[in-house]
Structure formats: C-alpha cells, structure tokens
Amino acid sequence: MPAVLRDTGVSGLTCRRNGVHAVRTPRLRVAVARLVDIADVDGLRDEVATYVHGVPTPATATVVEPDGTTRRLTLAEAVPMFLAAGLNPPAWHADLMTFLARDRRTKAPIVHVSLYRDSGGGYQAGGTVGAAHRGQGYGREALTAVCAIAHQHLGIADLSAGCETTNLPSQRWLASCGFTPTTGPTRHTLPDGRVIDAYWWQRSAPAADMCRNRPTTDPPPPHIAHPPADPTAHRHANLPTPR
Numbered sequence: 001m002p003a004v005l006r007d008t009g010v011s012g013l014t015c016r017r018n019g020v021h022a023v024r025t026p027r028l029r030v031a032v033a034r035l036v037d038i039a040d041v042d043g044l045r046d047e048v049a050t051y052v053h054g055v056p057t058p059a060t061a062t063v064v065e066p067d068g069t070t071r072r073l074t075l076a077e078a079v080p081m082f083l084a085a086g087l088n089p090p091a092w093h094a095d096l097m098t099f100l101a102r103d104r105r106t107k108a109p110i111v112h113v114s115l116y117r118d119s120g121g122g123y124q125a126g127g128t129v130g131a132a133h134r135g136q137g138y139g140r141e142a143l144t145a146v147c148a149i150a151h152q153h154l155g156i157a158d159l160s161a162g163c164e165t166t167n168l169p170s171q172r173w174l175a176s177c178g179f180t181p182t183t184g185p186t187r188h189t190l191p192d193g194r195v196i197d198a199y200w201w202q203r204s205a206p207a208a209d210m211c212r213n214r215p216t217t218d219p220p221p222p223h224i225a226h227p228p229a230d231p232t233a234h235r236h237a238n239l240p241t242p243r
C-alpha cells in the first residue's frame, strides 16, 4: 500500500518524529538544525552579524554530570563528545527552534533562522545570511519558509522581530517577508550587554496547529543559535552527559 502523506499545512514540509522538519524552497533546503549542524550555523556569523546580534563568543555548552554538578565547555569541545556518544539532537525546543538553510545543490550552509520564545511567551524571529550570500534573496527565501512553518504548521499566529534602528538590511528583510512595524521597547539590551535603539516588527497570519511532533519543552534547549536578551537563560547548550 502506498505511504499516506499527511497534510502538514505547508506544501512539501516533512514533520518527523525526531523533530527534524524540512522543506524545500527554490534554492534552499530549510531544515531544523541538529547538533552536527551547529558549527555551520555559527559559521554563518561574520563580524557584522556577531555585532548585530550581540553574541558573546565563544558559545558554550553546560554539561550536567550524573551527580547534578555542571561543567562549562565550548561548543567546539562539547559537540564531538556528544556525537561520539551517538547524541545528535535537533534544535527543536519550545523555547528555541533553529533552522539551517543549505543550498539544495551544493549543501553549503547559507542562512539560519531561529524562532525563540521571549519573556512574554510570544515568538520572535531572527537570523543571519552568510556574508557571501547577502543581498541575493536568500534571507527572504528562508525566513518566508520559516514563517509559513510557524503560522501554518506550529499554530503560531503572531511573530515579532526586533532590530537596531540603524540596521537597514534587517528592516528591509523583515518588510520583504511581510513583517510590519509595531511598537516595542525603544531600548534593548543584547546578550553581550550592548544597548541598542530598537525597532519592532510583527507578522500575523491565520494559524493552524498541524504538527504531530511538537518541539520539546524539557530538558532545556540543546542548542541556542540566536540568543534572546538574557544570556544566562539561553546562551548555553544544556545537555545530558553522554555515557
């Protein structure tokens, strides 16, 4: 009997039990990033993006020992350890979902887009296009796909996004993906402590919850690529110790 393809709400979107969701756009394969993809996600961030996002470097992982004590490792140290132990979790957590978009032909990483829960419980979107690929429509292609997943698959009706008032590419990017200006705090503190003048954006659409493999709520996010304002809450990868 032929396999029955379930309607995911987004044309071509796969919704797998392990949390890996993927969809093809004309040039990209946009998929939930797994631990093995973290280096590629982080590698998209050049100096500009690091400054814009206010990301403290290097990224770290907090390893929880069986006795409950914790150890802080760099992601470069932690990732091979987890992969060697056969652990390759997807960044598919209710507080943070990270998508990596690769070129469909070459598989090269091009864009990452994250959806993350803010302190008010709403979802924000953010992301980075690799420096060599900016201004070629990739950012719009990837964010549009992730917005469709948020609205039509995950049942998130309202998305928001913040950006620095001086970041014209980001403003144009959000506008080109259907975000419209809204109100929000005019001053915003980035994870590295830099305080910016901020503009806020929103994107609302009819929502449908079609996801059969919803993001986990526990344990804490395995990987955070686009941290929200509170670095202590979200900058770490809290992972069980591999045995």
Ligand SMILES: CC(C)(COP(=O)(O)OP(=O)(O)OC[C@H]1O[C@@H](n2cnc3c(N)ncnc32)[C@H](O)[C@@H]1OP(=O)(O)O)[C@@H](O)C(=O)NCCC(=O)NCCS
Pocket: 048, 049, 052, 053, 126, 127, 128, 129, 130, 133, 134, 135, 136, 137, 138, 139, 140, 141, 162, 163, 164, 167, 168, 169, 170, 172, 173, 176
């Ligand atoms: C912002 C960013 C994600 C946009 O992605 P992109 O792939 O370069 O954007 P696209 O090519 O898809 O273009 C989308 C829109 O932005 C505009 N745009 C892109 N780069 C621009 C630039 N340097 N100056 C002005 N407008 C620009 C495009 O013209 C297009 O608008 P249009 O539809 O009105 O013509 C990318 O530049 C980036 O990663 N920048 C560094 C990190 C960053 O700022 N992230 C966002 C933080 S909220």
